[in-house]
Amino acid sequence: MHEVEKLFSLLYSKEEYSNIQKRPELYWKEESVFRIRELMKENRLESGNYVLLAPSSVWETKRMPASKFRVLGERIFKETGKKVVLIGSKADLDLCEEVGSGYAINFAGKTNLPELSFLVSKAALVISNDSSPIHFASAFNIPTLAVFGATVPDFGYTPLADLSFISEIHGLTCRPCGIHGGRTCPEGHFRCMKEQDTNKMFEVAVQLEQGNVK
Template identity: 30%
Template structure:
């Protein structure tokens, strides 16, 4: 999900540079709703791995039939390389992954990134040959108006108090080493449940449902758990109501950034140098910089390879509470 959202500046800037061009976007079926109402995209080419036959070859043939002039490969994996090289396009531009720098950082802790480069800006490097430069407008996410209105109507009783503040919390992540501790989330959530005129919404996918259920959270009418019960588009529409979002390094962090929300992001086994960090001024990244074994992976791990998990365990709830509170002033 995050990879798709991070392409939004590239889409916007291609349209700005070439206003009359046709922009088609290849996307996995499960993430297509993120782009279904995008005003700058002409067509979505859906990759559905569960489709009958050979869906990858079918998609390859569709791309070739469309006779594109330019292909931007902003994923640069084996699948996208296969599709782009067989596209028949006159020009192909691929995003630079900085694989060697990433390897040196993760394996040997040699940091050749003078400044952390956000992933969306790395995507724009692939576009720079055509005179496309960053406009510093950040990420975009265009909500479906019908879904947006339905969400507002369905949760009208929850959003009942005028002037209330809403804190979104996303305690899950794709890998355990990217998740802050359950005890930490419990303390932070329970702290803010004691605040007057403040609501909390718990976000996550179906895999996060059990994690959230296991949290020892006070019973309160001011908290809403929607983990695993909403589509991606519905999640975005509900998150749009939040003032601040507390999240790990995960796709929901990028969703919050695209919705222009204030963000407190907790980083454990990953670091800013890898590029997946919120870049707006209304974001705070909390990380344990005293742990020398970070980063131990560029995507996350099932277990801490050192078996101490200090990168997350040593981050104190008080630090998170202070960061969130600074946005509610």
């Protein structure tokens, strides 16, 4: 059950909330997105011509290795014709540079929340660890590829976009290792992220962007 449904169940019967839109809704004042509009124009970013990569998370065990994000991002850039934009906080600047140097546009630390929501709303696809960009994408029904490592979909924080895919490693008895993940892998192997298949993820990303996944 998604967390939204859990909250709805406190107020409504299952029959009642089954007919309620579960995706969140986000709005912004026009003056609050003027700067991001200009930044997008400078970088020739238009609706649907870029893919957003969000390689960070507060919790280290929820982060797919930067090297894998880089392989995936470079392939998207080279093989799909889409621009690739990295997003994150100021603290993620170096990580995003590691992932996107040489091919991507690094917006880490350059957006506030209204600006980020506007940027997400125009993306062709969002690729993110189990973190907040998933939920921004859900608000605008943007196709989403979510990467789950230490956490699991059963916690209820999965994408709500009509088109989405969760990349996870099945069969690991150590998952989940915490509600929010942790700083280090308790087992020392970090297989939940190190075994993520970027070839499969690229195939899914293309399908999501084309609207024919599943």
